[in-house]
Amino acid sequence: MLDKLARMLRGANGASAGEEPVHRHLAMAVLLVETARADFADQGEERDVMRRALVDALGLNPDEAAELVDSAFSHSREAVSLHGFLDTLNRELDADGKRQLLEWLWRVAFADGRVDPQEEARVRQLAELLFLPHSEFVRMRLKVEAEQAAREQD
Template identity: 35%
Template sequence: MISRLVHLLTGQDETSKERRHDRVQLAVAVLLLEMAHADRTFAPLEKKLVNGLLRERFGLDAGQADELIAAAEKKRDESFDLHQFTRLINEHFTLEEKLEVMEGLWRLVYADGELDRYEDALARQLAGLLRLSHRQAISMKLRVLDEVDPERRRR
């Protein structure tokens, strides 16, 4: 009864809200996986990092994160572009949330300690698609670099 009232008042029911939330989770997972695969390897450390980022961001347990990753891998393989995923994120995330996604992407880039040219190009492309300025994207990059290598500024 309550869900029927919600549907009448808002034009959507609880299950459509859940599906929208799942679609946004899937979109974030696809972007993370795209970055993890950008250097043509998907190392166990990167898989662990993707899992951890999704668990932290969406409050998932390990099994739920693994299921999301499996679904995102399938969606990633079926997709021709990233625009559909970034559009969903832009529609549903605040600037702060999009910056968190960008930070997660940079964490994946530096998981192996190196900046691959394909990862760098993809990071720039995704920053633009997420409607982040160059300054905002670089700010997230520097935040990650400061955590990965706190001594780098002293050299």
């Protein structure tokens, strides 16, 4: 009986009644924004990293990436919960896609040259909610940290 009620409340796309499904690219961008906003500091460098990631990884042009980042900031500020975004990503991304997203989250966290405890906690939380093992959380951090250090030496 509960299954029948749940099916009635969901549309054909699985969204709750009155809810639109979340597009995967927007969901990814919102998680990047959540990482950038975690330390309550200016997000200038983080915005640049987000736009580059969206251009490189998703094949967007710079204007589309900038528009997506702006939309993600708006959605992030208005969201009561990240559930819809995480649900979309957990359904639509395979393990490799989730690892790539985790790498982007770390790149955003390192954008200003350091990772604040709040940023690390947010990335850890998002990795757990994406069902990624802790070893991936650590491996991606070390990878991005090493790349960051190599850039600083050049």
